[in-house]
Amino acid sequence: HWEMMLEQAERMRALVDDLLALSRLEQDAAPASRELIDVDEILEEAVAEGRMISGGAHEIKITKVAPEGILGDFKDMRSAVTNLVTNAVRYTPKDGKIELSWEVKDDHGILSVKDNGIGIAPEHIPR
Structure with a gap:
């Protein structure tokens, strides 16, 4: 179960990273x-x-x-x-x-x- 929890945590981290990158690109006014x-x-x-x-x-x-x-x-x-x-x-x-x-x-x-x-x-x- 520990390995599955680590995989899920990694997926969540990757999703947050992707969302933050998208947000930065969309908000970049320059x-x-x-x-x-x-x-x-x-x-x-x-x-x-x-x-x-x-x-x-x-x-x-x-x-x-x-x-x-x-x-x-x-x-x-x-x-x-x-x-x-x-x-x-x-x-x-x-x-x-x-x-x-x-x-x-x-x-x-x-x-x-x-x-x-x-x-x-x-x-x-x-x-």
């Missing part, structure tokens, strides 16, 4: 800076953090990186991608695979974080 972001750097940082959190329980890798960057706020982009990877680690079974990629097609950037976890129910994907 306009975001726009700089050319090296997406490979963002992905490498997210993978490193994901591996640290995973403790080796998951295979986390970058499968594709387009050379093009993206205009935006580096900290916001890093936070968003790291959050996706952290959630993938959290909800992917041990020995699961998590793959990150960045590609550009028809002048549109496509960033993906794929895993073989439980997924997100459609009603919880508002945007």
Whole structure:
């Protein structure tokens, strides 16, 4: 029972962290800076953090990186991608695979974080 309590406490902590991050993003009145972001750097940082959190329980890798960057706020982009990877680690079974990629097609950037976890129910994907 102790292990189950610890897992529940960790889920609650993660939920509170996610809610606080969302609140900060929604309340940030200052306009975001726009700089050319090296997406490979963002992905490498997210993978490193994901591996640290995973403790080796998951295979986390970058499968594709387009050379093009993206205009935006580096900290916001890093936070968003790291959050996706952290959630993938959290909800992917041990020995699961998590793959990150960045590609550009028809002048549109496509960033993906794929895993073989439980997924997100459609009603919880508002945007």
